[in-house]
Amino acid sequence: MALLALLPVAVSTAAPGAAQPSWAAQAERRIVGGAADSTVDHPWVVAIASRLQFGYNRSGQFCGGALVTPTKVVTAAHCFYDETTGLPTERPELRVILGRTDITGDEGVEVPVQGVWVDPGYSFQTNVRDVAVVTLAEPQHGNPVVALVGQGEKALYRAGVKGTVYGWGDTVGTGRYASQLHSVQVPILDNAVCAADYPGGPAGRFDASTMFCAGESNGGRDACQGDSGGPMVVNGRLVGLVSWGTGCAEQKHPGVYTRLAALVDAVRRQL
Secondary structure (H helix, E strand, O other), X not given: OEEEEEOOEEEEEOOOOOOOOHHHHHHOOOOEOOEEOOOOOOOOEEXXXXXXXXXXXXXXXXXXXXXXXXXXXXXXXXXXXXXXXXXXXXXXXXXXXXXXXXXXXXXXXEEEEEEEEEOOOOOOOOOOOOOEEEEEOOOOOOOOOOEEOOOOOHHHHOOOOEEEEEEOOEOOOOOOEOOEOEEEEEEEOOHHHHHHHOEOHHHOEOOOOOEEEEOOOOOOOEOOOOOOOOEEEEOOEEEXXXXXXXXXXXXXXXXXXXXXXXXXXXXXXXX
């Protein structure tokens, strides 16, 4: 397992130098079929930003995440990879933005990042173990946090259970990014359904050990581009992260999320 420095922390990558699979570019996702929401109601929903890399119009936002302690944000590992090379990449002047419902505005606070940990078992090629923990340089003691799912809370992943996903990404699937935070409620799907929809090949392969799927059977509701790393919450627990999928809100192409209950012990060791 090779190590590459990312910010002050070492980041692991499986299979360095490997080419990006064609479906991996779909990993950045956005909210489709949802409604406007607010960081006032969900203050633990954060934006991850780099103005130097992604510009100033949207505060440099490129991923989402969830504040789980005053100094720790849980997000997706692929947020710290270059989609063209499949390799870890630096995000210059990385910031975490809290309390900014309108990402084009200046409300809330922008907090510098002290370091990033990426699960050493993460693979950009397969998207297994797609989780990272961002450490804030300045503790946010007055900001509410969201509870992490427990390893044994399997009932939260049962088919038909509805979860809510949050993000600032594309709202229609055509590159029309939202300025305001959006959310959408989607039902969790049976693993067999997801395995049939993503059997491998160009569409990607579903791995139930570290992933789960959610979405409507006929499409119409989903996360999408710009929502990567955004939180999926069930009954007040952070159960998943926006990870990957083919297209957005398409029939038989549900959103695929990181199954945090399977990785929570590794995550808690970073808190």
